[in-house]
Amino acid sequence: MISKESEKNQFVVGARIKKRNRTTVKSVNEEITSVLDGIGDPIFILDESQIVIGVNKASCNLFQKKPEDIVGRHCYEIVHRTDHPSPGCPAVKALESREVVSGEIEDSILNVPLLVTTSPTFDDNGRVKQITHIAKDISKIKAASRKIEVMNEKLHVLSSLTRHDVRNKLSVIAAYGYTLKKRHGDQPDLIVALNAIEDAVEQSSEIFDFAGIYENLGIEDLSYVDVEANVNHAYSLFSGQFPEVKNECIGLKVLADSFLRQLFYNFMHNTVRHGKKATVIRIHYRQNADSLRLIYEDNGVGIPSENKLRLFRERFSTGGSTGYGLFLIKKMMDVYGWQIVENGEPGHGARFVITIPHDSKIGQVNYQIQAQKS
Numbered sequence: 001m002i003s004k005e006s007e008k009n010q011f012v013v014g015a016r017i018k019k020r021n022r023t024t025v026k027s028v029n030e031e032i033t034s035v036l037d038g039i040g041d042p043i044f045i046l047d048e049s050q051i052v053i054g055v056n057k058a059s060c061n062l063f064q065k066k067p068e069d070i071v072g073r074h075c076y077e078i079v080h081r082t083d084h085p086s087p088g089c090p091a092v093k094a095l096e097s098r099e100v101v102s103g104e105i106e107d108s109i110l111n112v113p114l115l116v117t118t119s120p121t122f123d124d125n126g127r128v129k130q131i132t133h134i135a136k137d138i139s140k141i142k143a144a145s146r147k148i149e150v151m152n153e154k155l156h157v158l159s160s161l162t163r164h165d166v167r168n169k170l171s172v173i174a175a176y177g178y179t180l181k182k183r184h185g186d187q188p189d190l191i192v193a194l195n196a197i198e199d200a201v202e203q204s205s206e207i208f209d210f211a212g213i214y215e216n217l218g219i220e221d222l223s224y225v226d227v228e229a230n231v232n233h234a235y236s237l238f239s240g241q242f243p244e245v246k247n248e249c250i251g252l253k254v255l256a257d258s259f260l261r262q263l264f265y266n267f268m269h270n271t272v273r274h275g276k277k278a279t280v281i282r283i284h285y286r287q288n289a290d291s292l293r294l295i296y297e298d299n300g301v302g303i304p305s306e307n308k309l310r311l312f313r314e315r316f317s318t319g320g321s322t323g324y325g326l327f328l329i330k331k332m333m334d335v336y337g338w339q340i341v342e343n344g345e346p347g348h349g350a351r352f353v354i355t356i357p358h359d360s361k362i363g364q365v366n367y368q369i370q371a372q373k374s
Contacts, residue, residue: 044133050074050091053130062110075133081109091131094118098128104138112139167208170201177201220257222336222360224368227252227260227294231283234264243271243298248284251370254294255360256336263332266325267296267352275300275350290358292367297351302344311342337361 036043036056042063045054055070063070063078070078076085085092086105093101102117115136123129177194184190227249235245245268254260264283271278278300286293303311312330333340337360344351356366 041137042135044070044075044078046075046091046131046133048095048128048130050076050085050131052078079109079135090116090118091133094120094131095128098122105135112137113142114138167205170204174198174201220259222255222257222364224253225256225258225260227254227285230261231264233261234268237265238268238272243275243278244280246280246282246284248282249294252285252294253368253370254292254356255364255366259332263329264296266329270325271298271300271350277301278349287369292356292358294354294356295351296354297344297349299349302346302349303342304346308342312340337366 036054037058039056040058042059043054043056044052044059047053052071052073052075055067059070060067065078074083075091076082076089080086088103088105090101090103090105093103098120100117100119102115105114105116115138117134117136119132119134120128121130121132177197181191181194228247228251231245231247231249235242235247268281271281275298278298281296281298283294283296285295312326314324314327330340333354337357339355340352341355342350342352358366360366
């Protein structure tokens, strides 16, 4: 039997434990409140019915209300002054998807664009217990973005006009050079000089081509592009004697844009210009567990070992070119999130291996392989 003294002691100890627990909980809650108030973005804590159960100081300042004027009301009453959630409400989406949801909202009441992120929290039974609703004023970011868009548009127009006008002048120079060669073909020194002018005009045109492509690189949305069709299209842009092209990419599609054709064109152009004895170009692929390797190879003279590390540098050239072709290819790889190396054997041909990871940087599958019909 427990004595009255023991019961009294147990009661006292229990009371002390409860008091200490209440003090601990109060301390934790005060600390959480302090942290939330220290965050400059407005924060609501919502229950599963979108009723505000917690709010930080930034929210009170934004809506010019006291905490007791916000807590206990639906968030859309406070934010949008309506009796229902707004279309596309991130909090509703978070409740439905049970995932973190972000969305941009142009609020007519506050007259500022907000980036809203809603994060659900679950109870022990897996039900949504509450939602943390964070709104960030992105008006300054949007304004800066608009300024950048305007500046980019001006630069685009300026560069396009410049390329167009200078190309016209280069065409005049080329025409006069051709006429002079016809009239004075018996003067070797003059012909050498005119040939040098023609080369300079041609390289200038190539630089303008590069500038136009580079300016638009990465602007297009990526989609699944037919590799076989792009190889064939690049090949069709060449005339005259050309190496045999073995296109073994039937059924392969990759997440890219219209510049994929330019990639194959640049490869083929290099084979024609630098491959010398090249008679065959082969383009094929190999699939691994977590990636795909797209391979371009020819049977030309190959690339000297001392040049391999400099291949993709801007303006690197062994003569007779601008040095922008492979540099542009490397920039394409960066946009696509792919990797490229050259591992051909000098004297036996060039071999470019492009490694395409299974998933893109945003989680999309990078390639599709369709089964060939028998």
